[in-house]
Structures are given as C-alpha cells and as structure tokens.
Amino acid sequence: MQRISISRCASQLRAPRRPACPCAAANSVRRSTTPHSHRIQARCQSTVAIPDEGGLHLEIAANSGAAATRKSRPSSQPLPLEKLPSPHPSAAERSTKLHALRSRLSLPPRFPLQALARTLVHASADPNPAFNNASLSILGRHLLGYYTSEWLLCNYPRLPMPVVFAAVEAYIGPKALATIASEWGIEAAAEPGGEVDSGLLQFKRIASGDGLPEALRRQAPWKWNVTTTHKIMRTDEFGSTNAPPSPHALQKTPVPMEEAAQSFVRALIGALHVHLGSPLVKRFFRDHFLSRHLDISTLFDFRTPTRDLSRLCAREGFEAPVARLISETGRLSRHPVFVVGVYSGKDKLGEGAGSSLDEARTRAAAAALKAWYLYKPVEVTVPSSMEGELDTSKWRPNFVDCGEVIV
Amino acid sequence: MPLAAIKAVAKSQNGVGAFILPCRTLTFHYCNWWGSSRGMNAFLKSSLPTFAARNPQIEILVAPRPQKHPVIIANYINGSQRSICVKNLQNEGVREKAELLRGSTGEKNRKLDGRPVKSLNESVRGVWDPFHGSKIQI
Structure with a gap:
C-alpha cells in the first residue's frame, strides 16, 4: 500500500527503444567510450527491440557501464545463440507461442511481441536489466496494487484493514499471480538460453535437492514496531511483515517457478501500461483479475464478536445489542438447534443458528458485524477512472468510513 | 487483535470477464506415403490455413510421422492431452475432429448425474431451515 506516482515511472522503461531526452542521448554517446561487455554489443547489433541509432540509454544504474552503441563497434561478430543468456529480441516475431499467447490474452496486435517476450525473461535468467523483466515487474506490481486496493476501498468502505490486506493478497498475491x-x-x-523459444518462461531453476536461495529465505522485518498504520504507510500492498526481495536483486539466483510466474504477470501489466496506455490496462485488470471470484465474507476471523458488536453499537450511537432466542428445538436431545437474533432496540442486527445458546449468540453477533463491515455503496467511481478526464461531472465522491472498531 | 483475516486465493471464472480458450496447442501428424492420411493431407493443404486464421490463440504444429496413421494431438491449459486418430477420414472429417479438440476443455469426460450446473454462488432461496417460512402446526 505504498503511495506511488505512476505518471513518472513509465516513460523510462521504453528507454532502450529511444533515448528519453536529448541530454540522455548525449550522456549515452559519451558513455559509449567506456569499456563494454562483449555480449551486450553482440546482442545489440541485430536486435529488433532496440533499433536505436544514437545509442542505448539505460536509466537503471546497475549495469550503466554495459550500454553500447551500434556505431561504436560495428564490426564484431555475432555470438552463437547458445552463448546468449536469453532469446534474442528478433526471435520474438518468429515464435508461434508468443503469437498464440498474444491472441489468447486478447491483446491488440499493436502490442509488440518483443515486449511480450521481454516480460517472460526473469532476472535470474538474464542479469541485464535492459533484457529482463525486473523493471517492468516493479511498475506492474505498483499498478496492480493501486487498482486492486482502490477498487476494494471504494466498493467496501467499511472493511477492516486486516481483511483489506487479505483480499488484496487473494486477488494479486504471489499465489494468485502464479495461478493466473x-x-x-x-x-x-527447462533451462534459459538464447536458443530457447521466446514464448517460454525463462528463469534459473533451483537444482533438485537444494533449498530456497538466501535472498528469498531472508526474513528481515520492515520494523519491529508493526502497527496497522505502519502497515498501511510503509509496507507493501499485502501488509506483510517482511520486505519481499527486489526483482533486481535476484540476478543469477535460482528461483522457484512461482516467483518467476508472478514476475511475468506483473511485468505484463507494466508492459501493457508502457505500450498501450492505462485505459487498456484498466480493462485488462477488470477482465482478468477482478472477474475472479472471492467471497470476502469468508475472510473474516472474529475472536470476540459479541464484544466487538457492543463496542460498535456504542460508537455508532445505537442501543446496546441484546441477544434473544427466536426459536429452538430439541433442547434436551442430542442435536439441539437454537436460533438466536441480536437486537438493538427493535432492530434485528443479525441472526445465527447453533447447537448451544452461546454458539448461536456468537454466530448472530458475527453475522451482524459482517453485515456492517460488508456495506457496499450502490454507485462507485474509483479515483483512477478520472485520470486524464476533462469532464469531471461523472465523479461521485466515495464513502469514507471511520474504520473498524478498536477494542 | 479483535479481528484477524484468513488467507485465500480468488478463484478463476473463465468467461465471466475474459475468456481463455482451454486448447493450447494442436499438433497435426501426417504421412506422405500411407493412404490412410490422404484426407489429412488434403486438410493440411486446403483447410488448415483458414482454421489457423480463425483460431489465432492456438499454437498449431504440423509434423510428419512416416508410416503411421495420421493423428491430431491437442494440449490443454490444465496440462492434459487428447489425441484423435483420423485415419481414412476425408478432409471434412478431419476438420470436424480438429473442431472437437478445439472446443474441448481438456477435462476427462464424465457423467453429469445429479445437478448439471455447478455454481459458486449460494442459491437465491438459501439453505432450507425449519424455523422460517410457513409454520407447520403439529
């Protein structure tokens, strides 16, 4: 749930295609006199994704020395495909798997296949940030977190924060993305390399029998003082206690397939944002992510619902809740059933059935709390729907609730 | 903490938002010599380009398999594989089999006994409950 500014974070991802600004182009020309890695030069000669004339400009500082220009060393021999860490961008047009994947996801033909191929290359396969999906997956992660959390907060304004975090994780968490x-x-x-089809997910697998790598195993907490406010302001979109490893930090590290698959999905969102713009990303997000089924009422795990309910009624100025027995059967039998309703004055807040009076009362209080927390406004406009709109008459201010009960 | 949350993963509902065709690849095996793949060869020459153009989301592979009967092998999103032998079928018959594999979900054929519709949503009426509705006096 970090706050991000999306407007600035997209433009430099296209930098390998053309310099972001004249001064950047000048910089890259100047930098071309520095020693380069031989591999990069060979790859830049016949690339389709990088048809730059003046030079290749990398915003990412990690491999800034690796930038190369075609003019500087035009006559070096291309390396054999097996020496490349990931497939050459020019191989993307020939890959039937990529063509099929683009149509399967209903992406328009103007979305370049080279970009789609780049999203399939994890940093563990190719450490060069101009050819792997690390930067795109950072952008995609922030976009996904933004769209999901704004949709949840606008549609369920009274949801408690732990449930918001769990719902975000259910939609765009690591497991959900790997499933998608x-x-x-x-x-x-099976193994990344330049000769592999561009339509396959490329990552370095963990050797059989080895454990998780150190970068994924490390459990460094954000901070020892973990409050809800801290989770909202400082941690990631899932409110997790540990910082996830940065995609750039996983270079040459063997990773599990789930890690590579989730970085692909995020990078695809980032690439769609860069190449096709945010309206199409929003439509793609609605079709592929929000259309999934999640029953938010099953995410609640109340500890003392009766106490929460009485605090809620006190806060909202309702009369104190009273549990009343509505009906019962078989009190002295082996299977008694009691139906209990929770009333505030003359209003019934919730109803529950249980095999003992206490169980029924607890269920009724939980039902009443869920009815309060799962309130859904009828008409909702999410903030991102007004991005770049000149006509703001469609905007409806969203309902803002004071939050969950604090006991 | 008054309230904790349970971790879950949202379930896919293919076709509610986006529709992903379950058929991922179709492989057509033919033989140039045996007469049983005469219809298959005619299909590959005449109908396959239109079939492929109508189904761009399927990866189509054509491979010779000498001195064997012609066969169509389909791979599905859920990891399963289905194959149909199309020996001695004419062009139209091969196309029908390809369409059959294209439209399949890749799951095993099973009998739809009981309720043919499975739904994630609760029923509109709710679970039957002895304490609501019309009261029965005994």
Whole structure:
C-alpha cells in the first residue's frame, strides 16, 4: 500500500527503444567510450527491440557501464545463440507461442511481441536489466496494487484493514499471480538460453535437492514496531511483515517457478501500461483479475464478536445489542438447534443458528458485524477512472468510513 | 487483535470477464506415403490455413510421422492431452475432429448425474431451515 506516482515511472522503461531526452542521448554517446561487455554489443547489433541509432540509454544504474552503441563497434561478430543468456529480441516475431499467447490474452496486435517476450525473461535468467523483466515487474506490481486496493476501498468502505490486506493478497498475491500465469497457459523452459523459444518462461531453476536461495529465505522485518498504520504507510500492498526481495536483486539466483510466474504477470501489466496506455490496462485488470471470484465474507476471523458488536453499537450511537432466542428445538436431545437474533432496540442486527445458546449468540453477533463491515455503496467511481478526464461531472465522491472498531 | 483475516486465493471464472480458450496447442501428424492420411493431407493443404486464421490463440504444429496413421494431438491449459486418430477420414472429417479438440476443455469426460450446473454462488432461496417460512402446526 505504498503511495506511488505512476505518471513518472513509465516513460523510462521504453528507454532502450529511444533515448528519453536529448541530454540522455548525449550522456549515452559519451558513455559509449567506456569499456563494454562483449555480449551486450553482440546482442545489440541485430536486435529488433532496440533499433536505436544514437545509442542505448539505460536509466537503471546497475549495469550503466554495459550500454553500447551500434556505431561504436560495428564490426564484431555475432555470438552463437547458445552463448546468449536469453532469446534474442528478433526471435520474438518468429515464435508461434508468443503469437498464440498474444491472441489468447486478447491483446491488440499493436502490442509488440518483443515486449511480450521481454516480460517472460526473469532476472535470474538474464542479469541485464535492459533484457529482463525486473523493471517492468516493479511498475506492474505498483499498478496492480493501486487498482486492486482502490477498487476494494471504494466498493467496501467499511472493511477492516486486516481483511483489506487479505483480499488484496487473494486477488494479486504471489499465489494468485502464479495461478493466473498457469491459467494463461504459460510454460517454463527447462533451462534459459538464447536458443530457447521466446514464448517460454525463462528463469534459473533451483537444482533438485537444494533449498530456497538466501535472498528469498531472508526474513528481515520492515520494523519491529508493526502497527496497522505502519502497515498501511510503509509496507507493501499485502501488509506483510517482511520486505519481499527486489526483482533486481535476484540476478543469477535460482528461483522457484512461482516467483518467476508472478514476475511475468506483473511485468505484463507494466508492459501493457508502457505500450498501450492505462485505459487498456484498466480493462485488462477488470477482465482478468477482478472477474475472479472471492467471497470476502469468508475472510473474516472474529475472536470476540459479541464484544466487538457492543463496542460498535456504542460508537455508532445505537442501543446496546441484546441477544434473544427466536426459536429452538430439541433442547434436551442430542442435536439441539437454537436460533438466536441480536437486537438493538427493535432492530434485528443479525441472526445465527447453533447447537448451544452461546454458539448461536456468537454466530448472530458475527453475522451482524459482517453485515456492517460488508456495506457496499450502490454507485462507485474509483479515483483512477478520472485520470486524464476533462469532464469531471461523472465523479461521485466515495464513502469514507471511520474504520473498524478498536477494542 | 479483535479481528484477524484468513488467507485465500480468488478463484478463476473463465468467461465471466475474459475468456481463455482451454486448447493450447494442436499438433497435426501426417504421412506422405500411407493412404490412410490422404484426407489429412488434403486438410493440411486446403483447410488448415483458414482454421489457423480463425483460431489465432492456438499454437498449431504440423509434423510428419512416416508410416503411421495420421493423428491430431491437442494440449490443454490444465496440462492434459487428447489425441484423435483420423485415419481414412476425408478432409471434412478431419476438420470436424480438429473442431472437437478445439472446443474441448481438456477435462476427462464424465457423467453429469445429479445437478448439471455447478455454481459458486449460494442459491437465491438459501439453505432450507425449519424455523422460517410457513409454520407447520403439529
């Protein structure tokens, strides 16, 4: 749930295609006199994704020395494909898997296949940030977190924060993204390399018998003082206690397939934002992510619902809740059933059935709390729907609630 | 903490938002010599380009399999594989089999006994409950 500014974070991702600004182009020309890695030069010669004339400009500082221009060393021999860490961008047009994947996801033909191929290359396969999906997956992660949390907060304004975090994780968490990638029919290459089909997910696998790598195992908490406010302001969109590893930090690290698959889905969102613009990303997000089924009422785990309910009634100025027995059967039998309603004055807040009076009362209080927390406004406009709109008459201010009960 | 949350993963409902065709690849195996793949060869020459153009989301592979009967092998999103032998079928018959594999979900064929519709949503009426509705006096 970090706050982000999306307007600035997209433009530099296209930098390999053309310099972001004249001064950047000048910088890259100047930098071209520095020693380069031989591999990068060979790859830049016949690339389709990087048809730059003046030079290649990398905003990412990690491999800034690796930038190369075609003019500087035009006569070096291209390396054999097996020496490349990931497939050449020019191989993307020939890959039937990529063509099929683009149509399967109903992406328009103007979305370049080279960009789609780049999203399939995890940083563990190719450490060069101009050819792997690390930067795109950072952008995609923030976009996904933004769209999901704004949709949840606008549609369920009274949801408690732990449930908001759990719902965000259910929609765009690591497991959900890995499931989505497999449902899109993504196959993984056995071993990444330049000769592999561009339509396969490229990442370095963990050798059989080895444990998780250190970068994924490290459990460094954000901070020892973990409050809800801290989770909202400082941690990621899932409110997790540990910082996830940065995509750039996973270079040459063997990773599990789930990690690579989730980075692909995020990078695809980032690439769609860069190449096709945010309206199409929002439509893609609605079709592929929000259309999934999640029953938010099953995410609640109340500890003392009766106490929460009486605090809620006190806060909202309702009369104190009273549990009354509505009906019962078989009190002295082996299977008694009691139906208990929770009333505030003459209003019934909730109703529950249980095999003992206490159980029924607890269920009734939980039902009443869920009825309060799962309130859904009828008409909702999310903030991102007004991005770039000149006509703001369609905007409806969203309902803002004071939050969950604090006991 | 008065309230904790349970971790879950949202379930896919293919076709509610986006529709992903379950058929991922179709492989057509033919033989140039045996007469049983005469219809398959005619299909590959005449009908396959239109079939492929109408189904761009399927990866189509054509491979010779000498001195064997012609066969169509389909791979599905859920990892399963289906194959149909199309020996001695004419062009139209091969196309029908390809359409059959294209439209399949890749799951095993099973009998739809009981309720043919499965739904994630609760029923509109709710679970039957002895304490509501019309009261029965005994």
